[in-house]
Amino acid sequence: MIEKRAPGKLFVAGEYAVVEPGQPAVLVAVDRCITVRLTESQDAGRVHSSEYGQAPLVWVRDENGENIVLEHRPADYVLSAISIVEELRSSFGAPPRYFDLDISSELDDASGRKFGLGSSGAVTVATIAALDEFYALGLTRTERYKLALLATIAIAPNASGGDLAASTFGGWIRYSSPDRAALKLHREVHGVASALHCSEWAGSGATRIIPPESLRLLVGWTGSPASTEHLVKRVHTPGDEKPLPFESFTSESRACVDALVDAFDQDDAAVALENIRQTRRLLQRLGESSGSRIETDQLRLLCDIAETYGAAAKPSGAGGGDCGIALSDASLPTIDILREWERHGIQRLSLSPHRAEGGI
Ligand code: MEV
Known part of the structure; x- marks a missing residue:
């Protein structure tokens, strides 16, 4: 076998x-x-x-x-x-x-x-x-x-x-x-x-790429599955009444990713977290301008809770449900985030970053 x-x-x-x-x-x-x-x-x-x-x-x-x-x-x-x-x-x-x-x-x-x-x-x-x-x-x-x-x-x-x-x-x-x-x-x-x-x-x-050593990852699951294909189609073919500023989204997204990768190179967790927060704002704007529910109520809650307690958070992937991530510095206690997530029906997925194996 x-x-x-x-x-x-x-x-x-x-x-x-x-x-x-x-x-x-x-x-x-x-x-x-x-x-x-x-x-x-x-x-x-x-x-x-x-x-x-x-x-x-x-x-x-x-x-x-x-x-x-x-x-x-x-x-x-x-x-x-x-x-x-x-x-x-x-x-x-x-x-x-x-x-x-x-x-x-x-x-x-x-x-x-x-x-x-x-x-x-x-x-x-x-x-x-x-x-x-x-x-x-x-x-x-x-x-x-x-x-x-x-x-x-x-x-x-x-x-x-x-x-x-x-x-x-x-x-x-x-x-x-x-x-x-x-x-x-x-x-x-x-x-x-x-x-x-x-x-x-x-x-x-x-x-x-190698993240700052002090960066910690939490993953919360909303419990509702989402259709990536449906969301991607919607974002890429907006209705006539809502012209999508997709070009400015992609250039701002590129700036964010570049800054994040630089922060990884510099082992700078604070700048990395700032760019994760900025990524969430960009996705929120994209959702609004395309009329797509990238950040559902449950995802908003998941991210807001994590941000309230000092982490940086965002939906992961297409959004519309599925899971969200919270990244924080190792010095930040995450117990409050986890307690609030649980109180609001958000399940923590216990997982860790996969260890890279083999070259690219
Ligand atoms: C979905 O997980 C992520 C998207 O960027 C689609 C894709 O990369 O194929 C929305």
């Missing part, structure tokens, strides 16, 4: 802006993972996951034994990850085989509600890692990230891939996305193997 684990992630700054190619964001991977276990099978492939209920998702190959056939092919991240690796395997001339995948997640609660820690990204990354080993493709970490991004944009063309980079490389990263429309086109015209090394793609877009 092959077993691969991929961590979830949190957005620390730069969300929404990062959807524009070249715009930077800061993310951190967390020490909660999705695990994919792969075993070889004979007559069909099965994917066992709580996402599909009790019955596994079953696929077979076409009469040539090559392509995957599903009667009703849902837009599914696992299947998209399988398809992209299958296309690469086929172009390498490696013979097709059947396999079963068993997926388990630490990124949901006991009843399967998602925390919003990037489970789609993590399952895509872990599936690709498992198949890389199964077919002995010998992919580099950056190639696995690139495959994960190609698999993801086949389903969600706007996705920045920040979650995939965090999940692939671990630790804290600065990330900026490539031109996904150009990559998608390149893949369609020239195939996956060529897309991995095309000129549209300089590198992974990720660099490792």
